[in-house]
Amino acid sequence: MLDIKFVRENLNVVRESLEKRGMEADLDRFAELDEKRRKLLFDVEQLKHIRNTVSEEIAELKRVGKDVQEKTLSMRVLSQKIKSLDAQVRELDVALKGMMLDIPNIPHPSVPIGADERDNEAIRCWGEPPKFDFEPKAHWDIGTKLGILDFERAGKIAGTRFALYWGLGAQLERALINFMLDLHTREHGYLEVFPPILVNEGSMIGTGQLPKFSIELYKCQDDDLYLIPTAEVCVTNIHRDEILDGRLFPLKYVAYTPCFRREAGAAGRETRGLIRQHQFNKVELVKFAKPEESYDELDSLTKDAEEVLRRLGLHYRVVVLCTGDLGFSASKTYDLEVWMPGHGTYKEISSCSNFEDFQARRANIRYRPEPKAKLRYVHTLNGSGLAIGRTVAALLENYQQKDGSVIIPKVLRPYMGGVDRIKGR
């Protein structure tokens, strides 16, 4: 959420930012309702002032045993008036809050302007695509043939866009989770957390999934609970409604969780394989930072995620998302895209974002910069470090051999009981 005062005083900045994103909002209506609300609020507060004063007088009169009837009667009228004005203010509050919750974050000035992912800018590359003396296969063919991935039975159990892992496939998934958690906790200084993955509506509003993107979420029918689409939700909301100690910044958390997405807008896209699943595992990095340090923290968070790919020996590039591709809550996002030989393309495997104070304002997460200073909103950041299913896909495609087996990178072997190659069941 943007600061309502900022929006009030910078309507054009907000309008421009919406335009850059290719989005719309009725800002004229916002201005009108906001104006109306403040006028009403001013009126009702004046009436409340009278009520407070007269109530005091009534108390005083009763104390000395004087008649109070006349004042009480006139106050009864005033009180009704206040009640009705209060209701009107509340109505406008709800309308304005609703509008504010639907306005996306303002992109950072360094974000390239563009319409969609084709306008994203690649800023760096690491490694080389592996060379094959045969036609590299897609990971679903490799995995199915090796008997470690079973999409048919997953479809029977749950439906399309679900996967069943067997044997070394399941172990590889688990090995990657542990490898990533160990790397981030032992070498990058993150604190491991294991949060609830069913969360309430307040948490979803806090990070920006609700109210606008409910179509992407799985909701429990009989409870006010949602399955998380990313650990960003539960980990960022750890500090909802808290005042944090700025001396401890940056706070760095890492969490492994399953994630659940309805993929409502992706019908027909990437229906095969592990790339786009309703349920997938992810190791997520989350930071709480001071505003003046948050972009440095974004850079180091991105590097922390990149380190996973480097150690796995996977060729990747880093792109800056353009305004049209930028997420609703983000000010700036770097995507890590891993090379997928079976597809012949790069695929997003991590998304690292700075939300500035957008989520902090929604979730009410603040800190006091100095002992006597005013409270400020923190900046929140997060990034995948990494998406596990997509990493499995990338490993299968990049390390596939002519005989259909797949080499396990050295760093994972200790996590696989020393297995150096998957040759099938």
Next chain:
RNA sequence: GGAGGAGUCGCAUAGAGGCUGAGUGCAGCCGCCUGCUAAGCGGCUAACCCCGAUAGAAUCGGGGUUCGAGGGUUCGAAUCCCUCCUCCUCCGCCA
């Protein structure tokens, strides 16, 4: 799931319709006093919103709101009533 109890300023607690603009203690900060420390004395220790002053984020003045959340009763609610949430105790069920 059932039955009780509780949620008040950083922590601990008082408060039971109007002398509460929420008191007290602790911790913390700033003074004073002091050879040093301790003690003592005085002060400060909440957030948000609206209006006004100023070129302004700062700051100042006025007003409003907030005692878990939301409604209600009343001229007036921390206090009474209703709904919900969270925590604790006991019972039942359960990995």
